[in-house]
Amino acid sequence: MSAPDFWVLLGTDYCGKSSVLAELAARTGPVQPMSYDPALLPGDYGALAALPNALVAARAGRHSPEYVMALLNVAVAYLWDRVATAPPGRTPLLDSYYYKILVKCRLLGLTGGPWQDHWRSLPRPAGVIFLDVPPGTAWLRSGGGALLNAMEHYGPTAGEESFTRFQRDLRTGLLDEVRGLRVEHVPAGQGIAATADHVLRAMKE
Template sequence: MDLATGHPPFCVLLGPDYSGKSSALDQLARTTPQLCFLSVDDTRLAPEHALIGRLRRNVVKDVAPHRGAWSPEFLATLLQTAVVHLRDQLLRTDAGTPVVVDSYYYKLLAKCRLAGAGGSPLLAWWRTFPRPDRVIYLDVPPETTWQRSRQGADLNLLEHYGPRPDRDGFRRYQTDLARAMRDEIQDLPVTVIDETGPLEPTAAAIREVLTHEFG
C-alpha cells in the first residue's frame, strides 16, 4: 500500500457501454492472477455483496423508466452504492497487490451528469476518492458498440436517449457519455486503446500497459 495515499497502486479500465471492458477483465483475470480485479458486475461480486447488483438492476427497472417520479439526485444516490463499494474494496485490498478497477466512479458519474445530477454534492464527494495511477480508456466508436448491443436489443434506459433504443439516440448518448468521461479524467495519466477487433489483442494491449505501470 502507498503509505502516502493509504491505498494500493491501481489502474482504471474505462470505456463506453459495450466497449468490451468486462470481457477484457475476464481474460486478464485468467492470465494475470497476480493482480486484483474489482468490478460491480454480478460475476465479480462476493455473495455478501449481492445487494449491489440488485440495486443496479432496480435502478434500471424501477427508476430509469419513471424519471419524472424521481429526482436526478435520487438516481445518483442509488448509483452511489456501487461507487462507494468499489472504493471500499480498493481500500481493503492487500497492500502488495496492484489493482485494476472496472470504470471506478467515472462512468457512473458521467451518467449522472447526463441525467441532470451534475450539480449534486455527491459527485463532488466522489471526486475526492483515491486517484488512479493510470486510466486505460477503450476507445470504441458508437457504430461498433451499437452492433455489439444487437442493434439496441440489449440496451437499457441508461444507455441511450429517448424512450426506446434507436441508432441515433444511442449514438448521441454514447458520444456525450464519452465526452463526459474524458472530461473527468483529463488531468490523469491516460492510455487510449482503440478497441474494435478481437478480444485477445485488446487484452494483450491492456496487459502491456499494466505491466509497464505496475512493474
Template sequence: MSERRFCVLLGPDGAGKSSVMGQLAEALPEWRMVSTDSAFVAPEHALVSRLRRDLHDHLLPGLGTAYSVDFLASVLQTAVVYVRDQVAGGDPRTPVLVDSYYYKILAKCRLAGVGDSRLYSWWREFPQPSRVVFLDVSPESAWRRRGDGAQLNILEHDGADADWPGFERYQKNLRKLLLEETSALPLTILREQPDATHTTKAVREALTS
C-alpha cells in the same frame, strides 16, 4: 492509501470491459479485479449484486415515473462507495484493476440531469489511480454489440426510444465526459481492437509496461 497501486479500466458502453477483465483475471492472477459485476463480487457482498440486478430490472424501467433521477443517483452511489472500499482493502502490495471507478457513474448521472455538485465533489476527492486505460470503441461497433439496440437500457441512449440516433448522440457525449473527468490523470487510450482477445492483450501491455 495514496501509495496503493491501482489502475482503472474505462470506456463507453459496449467497450468490452467486462470481457477484458474476465480474461485478465486469468492472465494476471497477481492482480486483483474490482467491479460490481457479479463475477468479481465476493459472496459476503451479495447485496451489491442484488442491487445491481434490481437497478436494471426495476429502477431503470421506472425512471421518470416511479423513481426520480435523484433516487437513481442515491442507488448508484452504493456502487461508487463499494468500489472505493474495495480499492482501499486488501494487501497494499497487490496491484488492483478497477472497472470504471466512479468516473462512468458520475458521467451518466450528469447526462441524466443529476445536478448535485456536492455529491460529485465528494467522489472527486477519492484517491486517484496511477493509470487510466481507456477502451475506445465507435458507436457503430457498440451498437452492434448491444444487439443493434435490442439490449440497451435507458442509461445508454438519449430519448425515450432506443434508436440509433439517440444511442450515437449519448455515447459521444458519454465519451466526452469520461475523457474530461480523467484528463488530468495518466491516460492511455487504446484504439478499438478486432475482438476481446486482442483488446485484453493491449490492456495487459498498457498495465505492465
C-alpha cells in the same frame, strides 16, 4: 483516505470492459480486476446485483434523482471496499471508478445531493486504460438496442441515433473527467485476450 496504487479501466457502453476484466480475473498475474458488473461480483456482495433493475425503475421516473445517485454511490463504495482488501502484490484495476457514473448522471440530468462533489474528492488513480470502440460497433454489440438499459441512451426509447449521440457525448465527458491523468488508449478489434495483454503492457509501462 489513503489510496493504494490503482488503475481504472474506462470506456463507453459495450466497449468490452467486462470481457477484458473477466479475462484478467481468470489469469494469475499482477492485476486484481474489480467490477460492480453483476457477472463479476463476489458472492458476498449480492445486494449490488439488484442495482441495474433499480436504476431502470429510477430512470423511468418512479424515484427522485437524489435516490438514483445514492444507489449509484453504492457501486463506488463497493469498489473502495474491494480495494481495501486487495491481495498484497496485486494492483487493483477498477471498472470505470466513479467517472462513468458521474458523466452519465450529468448527461441524463441527474443532479442533487452531495454525490458529485464526494466522487471528485476521492483519490486519483495512477493511470487510466481507455477502451475505444466506435458507436456503430457498440450498437451491434447491444443487439441493435435489444440489450440497452435506460442509462445508455437519450430519451425514453432506445434507438440507434439516441444511443450513438449519447455514446459520443459520454466519451467526450469521460475524457474530460480524466484530463490531467495518464491515459492509455486501447483500440477496438484486437480480440479479448489481445486486449487484455495490451492493458497489462500499458499498466506495466
